[in-house]
Structure formats: C-alpha cells, structure tokens
Amino acid sequence: MTGRPAGAGIAGKRALVTGAASGLGRAIASALAGAGARVTVADIDAEAAHAVAEEIGGETWIADFSDTDALDGITLEADILVNNAGIQRIHPLEEFPLSEWRLINRLMLEAPFLLTKAVLPGMYARGWGRIINLSSIHGLRASPYKSAYVAAKHGLMGLTKVTALEGGPHGVTCNAINPGYVMTPIVQRQVADQAQ
Ligand SMILES: NC(=O)c1ccc[n+]([C@@H]2O[C@H](COP(=O)([O-])OP(=O)(O)OC[C@H]3O[C@@H](n4cnc5c(N)ncnc54)[C@H](O)[C@@H]3O)[C@@H](O)[C@H]2O)c1
Structure with missing residues (x-):
C-alpha cells in the first residue's frame, strides 16, 4: 500500500472533541493526541474529563453543551472539531416528554451547529479544517421509542451535508460517522429502559 501514514498532517493541529471524557469520544481524543494533535477534552463530567486530559496530555473545557444559549455567538479556534x-432517552412517542426531546436536540443538533459556526471563521481564514460529526446508524435508520x-441524528446528517458543501471551497471538510452498537456507558444505561 502507498500513501500517507494514518494521522499524517494532524501533528500540531488543535482538536476539540466534545463528550471526550468517555466511550467513543475518549477513544477519538486519545487517537488524535497519539497522532500529535493538541486536544481539548470537552465534557460536562469534570472529573472524568480531567482524568482523560491528564492521560493523553490534553486540556479540558468543562461545559454543559445542552446549554446552547451559552454557545450562541462564541468564537473558537480549532483546526479539528469532533461533535x-x-x-439517549427512550419513551413511546405518545409519552415522550417535551423537556427530554428538547434536551436531546439541543445537545446533539443545536450544539454541533453552534460549535461549527464558532470554528468556521478561523478555519476559513486558515484555509483548512476538519469537522467530524458522530452520528449513528440512527442517522440512517429508525428504531421505535x-x-x-433518531430525529437529532437525522438532523445531524443534514447539518453535515450542508457544512461539507459550504466548507469545501474553503478547505474545510465535514463528515459523519454512523456506528452501530458499541458497548459504552450510553448503551449500558439504556438496556433496562429498552427492556421495559
Ligand atoms: N455507543 C454506541 O453504540 C453508539 C452508536 C452510535 C452512535 N453513538 C454516538 O457516539 C457518541 C458518543 O457516545 P458514547 O457511546 O461514547 O457515549 P458515552 O456515554 O460513553 O459518552 C458520552 C459523553 O458525552 C458527555 N455528555 C453527555 N451529556 C453532555 C452534556 N450535556 N454536555 C457535555 N457533555 C455531555 C458524557 O459526559 C460522556 O462523556 C454519541 O453522540 C452517540 O450518540 C454511540
């Protein structure tokens, strides 16, 4: 095989990874740090975020990303953004509380939009940027309850496509990842809910 080694070009880049204190985000943050990126571990869980940052040699940003009013209008300097x-919240449609619907959509759709908005001016100025949105098989398919x-992940797919179209001419790519089940705390926590 020819080509550049995995991680080539990432050394020295500033990477912001939300939800990096656990699971997939932690693995992504660790891989980026391993490739030489300067990683910010952004998470609501301060203790776990500090532990990951210490482990990988990164910085932390402790924040509740469902508080989207606080993200509106901010500017961020990052070369790589991983939303x-x-x-997860599981209820039949007719019982789904509006507060939980809004919480999921703020955290998983509005926050990626606002963080994208916050990093794009700097990425455009430098002519380079990478935005990666953690969607899901549920960005492509549905499950009951x-x-x-599912709505937030489908929305994130739309945001990804628009960001790719607008960012491309400025050297900014945007891609989504659509994993199936990976045994992390988000899955472990829903086993009982799903059984019910
Ligand atoms: N695990 C899977 O099977 C699976 C499959 C497909 C997609 N995904 C997606 O991958 C992403 C990561 O999931 P995971 O499995 O690693 O979950 P996880 O529960 O292990 O990690 C989620 C992280 O997000 C943080 N977080 C939660 N609410 C937050 C908030 N309000 N503000 C800031 N941080 C907050 C948590 O503290 C945690 O560190 C999610 O977007 C999830 O939907 C996961």
Whole structure:
C-alpha cells in the first residue's frame, strides 16, 4: 500500500472533541493526541474529563453543551472539531416528554451547529479544517421509542451535508460517522429502559 501514514498532517493541529471524557469520544481524543494533535477534552463530567486530559496530555473545557444559549455567538479556534457528546432517552412517542426531546436536540443538533459556526471563521481564514460529526446508524435508520435521538441524528446528517458543501471551497471538510452498537456507558444505561 502507498500513501500517507494514518494521522499524517494532524501533528500540531488543535482538536476539540466534545463528550471526550468517555466511550467513543475518549477513544477519538486519545487517537488524535497519539497522532500529535493538541486536544481539548470537552465534557460536562469534570472529573472524568480531567482524568482523560491528564492521560493523553490534553486540556479540558468543562461545559454543559445542552446549554446552547451559552454557545450562541462564541468564537473558537480549532483546526479539528469532533461533535460527539450524546445521550439517549427512550419513551413511546405518545409519552415522550417535551423537556427530554428538547434536551436531546439541543445537545446533539443545536450544539454541533453552534460549535461549527464558532470554528468556521478561523478555519476559513486558515484555509483548512476538519469537522467530524458522530452520528449513528440512527442517522440512517429508525428504531421505535427513540424518536428524539433518531430525529437529532437525522438532523445531524443534514447539518453535515450542508457544512461539507459550504466548507469545501474553503478547505474545510465535514463528515459523519454512523456506528452501530458499541458497548459504552450510553448503551449500558439504556438496556433496562429498552427492556421495559
Ligand atoms: N455507543 C454506541 O453504540 C453508539 C452508536 C452510535 C452512535 N453513538 C454516538 O457516539 C457518541 C458518543 O457516545 P458514547 O457511546 O461514547 O457515549 P458515552 O456515554 O460513553 O459518552 C458520552 C459523553 O458525552 C458527555 N455528555 C453527555 N451529556 C453532555 C452534556 N450535556 N454536555 C457535555 N457533555 C455531555 C458524557 O459526559 C460522556 O462523556 C454519541 O453522540 C452517540 O450518540 C454511540
């Protein structure tokens, strides 16, 4: 095989990974740090975020990304943005609380939009940027009782496509990842809910 080694070009880049204190985000943050990126571990869980940052030699940004009013209008300097923070709530549609629907959609759709908005001016100025949105198989397919999650992930696919179209001419790519089940705390926590 020819080509550049994995991680080539990442050394020295500033990477912001949301939900990086656990699961997939932690693995992504660790891989980026391993490739030489300067990683910010952004998470609501301060203790776990500090532990990951210490482990990989990164910085932390402790924040509740469902508080989207606080993200509106901010500017961020990052070369790589990974929108990964996520949660799950399981209810039949006719019982789904509006508060939980809004929480999921703020955290998993509005926050990625606002963080993208915050990093794009700097990426455009430098002519380079990478935005990676952690979607899900539920960005492509549906399951019962997960209306908020499935809607947010489908919305994130749309945001990804528009960001790719607008960013491309400026050297900014945007891609989504659509994993199936990976045994992390988000999955472990929903086993009982799903059984019920
Ligand atoms: N695990 C899977 O099977 C699976 C499959 C497909 C997609 N995904 C997606 O991958 C992403 C990561 O999931 P995971 O499995 O690693 O979950 P996880 O529960 O292990 O990690 C989620 C992280 O997000 C953080 N977080 C939660 N609410 C937050 C908030 N309000 N503000 C800031 N941070 C917050 C948590 O503290 C945690 O560190 C999610 O977007 C999820 O939807 C996971």
